[in-house]
Amino acid sequence: MKSITIKSPATIANLVCGFDILGLALEAPYDLMKLEKTLKKGLEIIHLDAYNLTTVPENNVAGAALLSLMDVANLAHGFKLTIDKKIKPGSGLGSSAASAAGAVQAANMLLDNQFSQDDLIRFAMNGEKVASGVKHADNITPCLLGGVTLIRSIYPLDIIQVDSPELFITVVHPQIEVKTSDARQILKEEVSLKKAIKQWGNIAGLVAGFMKGDHELIGRSLEDVIIEPVRSILIPAFDEVKKRCIATGALGGGISGSGPSIFMLNKSLETALQVESIMQEIYTRVGIDFKTYVTKLNKQGITQTEEEL
């Protein structure tokens, strides 16, 4: 195979009480990426989107990830990577992870799957480092593997796939900027033991809820007493969105990644669409531009596609 085109999905990290450890993949939105072997060695990057991202491989998120794979693979050829980014950078939906994970997964598919999942995660984390300065894996992992994933530990890497029932997910992306670095800085370095215990009761309940397919338990466990109360002040109308979506029937939800997107998990498509209406109504009234998505939990992760860039 000389060329491959893949869909690299958006992801939700920091899954409420699963801050820094739990993420999931969405069916939409997704980036399209085409990777071609070239006679010329090295890496060429082309962006078809209008986000004005650098195409200098070392500074590009997909490029940095792919270069770290190429360093190890010792190839006789080069690569040309064409990216049509549809996940807006800075949305909190794992845009950089989709670039990083997509690039290395596509390369691995062209290289007869010579690298393991853990290898790919490590390569992709080099891309995340370019994006945010930190090698985190909580978007990369669900992007690569699909479904709900637990990062128990990064050093040493310990990734656990968490079974889950079908879920319909509503996302609203208010078009404001929340810098990941700001969102990190406002967190307190210390938390009360009491709250920490409440949080680990919830994360235990959430994992059990996913694995039992118990939607009500998932809903009851989607509570974050540590991060959300601090970070949600950066997102206008957060409390109202959350309260009204849950009153409408959403199981629960919270900040996607470090924001500003907000997501809600739902048991049915019908509820997911009602939740979307609520989000639209609130941000229309508040006067902030926004984009909404109604989608499903993506159980495949990155997949090959016939779509054309």
Added chain:
Amino acid sequence: MKSITIKSPATIANLVCGFDILGLALEAPYDLMKLEKTLKKGLEIIHLDAYNLTTVPENNVAGAALLSLMDVANLAHGFKLTIDKKIKPGSGLGSSAASAAGAVQAANMLLDNQFSQDDLIRFAMNGEKVASGVKHADNITPCLLGGVTLIRSIYPLDIIQVDSPELFITVVHPQIEVKTSDARQILKEEVSLKKAIKQWGNIAGLVAGFMKGDHELIGRSLEDVIIEPVRSILIPAFDEVKKRCIATGALGGGISGSGPSIFMLNKSLETALQVESIMQEIYTRVGIDFKTYVTKLNKQGITQTEEEL
């Protein structure tokens, strides 16, 4: 039915990274309790053991729990409760929970199961309050239900049964006193966010490991970076016991309840017996009296028995 005899098992609360929320039940040791209906109203308690526990119902752990059930049940008769306690009080093996849960479960069996599991947990917590001043449920719940149980929340009560593979458990009870109140007091009220995140990664991994029946994942997740480093200093030779038991093949383990007992989970009976030898060797050398148990995860909880008191 006018009379019933039950076995009420020992339990391990504060399951390593599951401090305050995760517990499990053991096959042994267990208390024997016989409950009889009496014509005379009220509650009479007899202790056959030599622990010198009060038999004044209001001040007795089993009595306080049972009285709170009797208050609601509005009975035309009384009860006589005979207790042969085999779980030593102060061992960290849920001795008071066995009394409290055993008494109310036996009563419910004699009263045609008119109360729900949640009712019984609430009644039994009144017994725990007499024992330690706190209404905690992390011994009561596995004692009543068997297996591994998660207490996601006490107010409102939210109990989740966590599936688990077969496990062999080795326990050593060094015969020293660790007061629950002391063990509570030395805990810091604040913990670092970094450690809290590590802890909730581990608890999520532990729940997933139990539910997947993945012994290696259970082992990797049995790590407590918050409570154990502080509390283990109260237990002589703790670090050596833990290190050598794991080197011998135990999956992992830690302090049972608030100590002084130490437990280790094992995949096979053979390993559990080797672990017992290590524990015996260490406490013999250190010169502290001790008792060991090699037992299994108890999946039934409290059960009726033909054994005689």
